[in-house]
Amino acid sequence: MAIPSLIYRSFLKLFPRASIEVKSGNTRASQPLEPIEHDRHLGYSNEYVSLRIERADRGAATHYRLRLKNLQTKSLRITRLRFPGWRGLDDLLDNYNPARISFFRNGHQSWSTSRSYRMTEKPLRPRLRLVSLVTSNLANLPSNAPGVLSSEMYTVVSDLDDDQAILVGQCEPFNQFVYIMLHLHPERPRSSFFEIVYDFGRKVLAPGQEIELDGLLFLSGDAGDIVDQYFSLLAPLRRPASRERVGWCSWYQYYDRINPELLLENLRLLKGSGLKADFFQIDDGWQAAVGDWLVERAAFKGRMAELAAAIRQAGYTPGLWLAPFALSAKSRLFREHPEYIVRDSGGATLVAGYNPIWKGLYYGLDLTHPRCREYIAEFIHRVVHEWGYSYLKCDFLFAACLRGANHHDIGLSRAEILKSGMSLIREAAGNDVGILGCGMPLSAGIGSVEAMRIGPDTGDFWIRPESFLLRTGAMVGLRNSLRATLTRAPMHGTLWVNDPDCVMARARGTRLSAAERRAQLDVVALSGGLVTISDDLSILYPADFEELAQHIELSERCSYGRAIALDAMDRELPEQFYNSAGFIGFFNWGQARKEASYSLTRLKKREPLLAALVDMRSGKRYEALAQSIAFGFMPKRGSILLRIERDEP
CATH class of the missing domain: 2.70.98 (Beta-galactosidase; Chain A, domain 5)
Structure with a gap:
């Protein structure tokens, strides 16, 4: 062509x-x-x-x-x-x-x-x-x-x-x-x-x-x-790279069923594990309701600063989850400040979505309303400067720029409204606070956030059957999360630090097979993005910690390279994931074990001095490489992780 x-x-x-x-x-x-x-x-x-x-x-x-x-x-x-x-x-x-x-x-x-x-x-x-x-x-x-x-x-x-x-x-x-x-x-x-x-x-x-x-x-x-x-x-x-690259998050083990004692126990276990980590993030469940960010849930009342201090004392950056531009219908903010809610031209409130965890509908805030902006600045200041959290995961950000919404300031586009809200958070938090955007229109996040979630929520399962009934490719689950990590990999290191979502290493209490767990770790490490562990650390085996440590080390090396799915234009779920730091993964996303072989044409274009591929688990070397490579039988949703050896130029 x-x-x-x-x-x-x-x-x-x-x-x-x-x-x-x-x-x-x-x-x-x-x-x-x-x-x-x-x-x-x-x-x-x-x-x-x-x-x-x-x-x-x-x-x-x-x-x-x-x-x-x-x-x-x-x-x-x-x-x-x-x-x-x-x-x-x-x-x-x-x-x-x-x-x-x-x-x-x-x-x-x-x-x-x-x-x-x-x-x-x-x-x-x-x-x-x-x-x-x-x-x-x-x-x-x-x-x-x-x-x-x-x-x-x-x-x-x-x-x-x-x-x-x-x-x-x-x-x-x-x-x-x-x-x-x-x-x-x-x-x-x-x-x-x-x-x-x-x-x-x-x-x-x-x-x-x-x-x-x-x-x-x-x-x-x-x-x-x-x-x-x-x-x-x-x-x-892009903004300067975030200091936070490896950490722990409460969400995929506990969801919103958290309390301070549970968090402190995982903090103790993380410190004792020897894993290299930068941050410890408290996710959804600490607040009384979504939108009521100045009111803690009973178990957390008066303890948010204590938790941040404990995290910092352990040597990690304290992280906290917020949905700063959304509010639940069950929140006090919804009842007391209806003027903050975005509405259509007829004056009706615009629904942003339904969340079963929050047990109802939620809505978006008008980020151009002066009093609403004061409220946002107030709770961000408290979270950062009074409680001590210097890493913020800002979630459900799309709620700020819904289609069909009227705003107090009529001179802004949908993208400009969202950007104005992010500028407000930045001003209240300070330039040294790391911000992870999530549920965010991507183009409006460029220059606004240090890190960006680039896919749907993962899970301790492959895919939910409801995704076929609801006819969506963005349903939560490991499959769709991995696909986004593969296809959006080139954004990492250029627009922001990619957040491929959390990894789950646990072999107990999961619906993922051993092959699926390993493939998950391989993709996330090769992407070079954030590595966020979301396990109850008390149920991990020593081998789980060892595998996590190996993938954290690989991820650090890959963070300096450029990652791309070599076959992203060929298939919906790519099978070849390359990182210019000198690594490649091949994947069998099929429904059955198969004899796996892959073309090396695109890899050789990227690596003209390719001499050999070395299996990073078994140590097996593949030399005298032709235009394709065969690995024998690969398990269903299995992977092989290889180090690239190059000839001298």
């Missing part, structure tokens, strides 16, 4: 049409934009707005900057900016076979599905709106139709016959949500097209106001190479 030079020449040739959606009251209208071309700049215009386009290439990427101006003498509410283009993929991809096209979908937030799709595969739209609320973006739901594909922030479209691909990606200032859509019609190729959409929520532009929109980057080449290039271009925007 050759990449036509069209994508490097002119934005107007890429997108000969554009439109802006404006809203007045409850009426939304799409207004076409006419292309304009002057000596100094390109763009579009109509009676409402002008849009200026400038090209400013960055390395191998074609970079377009966009500026939007309100031409009216009155304020203007904008909702979406659309660029439908490339009528027919033949204008973009030469000599492609639709059956061999693969499209990568990056989901909206931490828990959203991220994977590649072929034209015959359906991106699953959940059957229930409540599921979509917490796993998708209601403004950009999966189509549930083959060949109708969408992604957020970036996408890769690859020809699997030659690995040549194009990448379309959003870049700074990340003040909008950007969707990239592909409609692929195998029998009517000239009807296939791309579309790029900017989502402003319900942002209002003042008369004459001009704003910078998020830029667009276009890259072409080998699929894996251009993903690396894209994230390298964004790397200067």
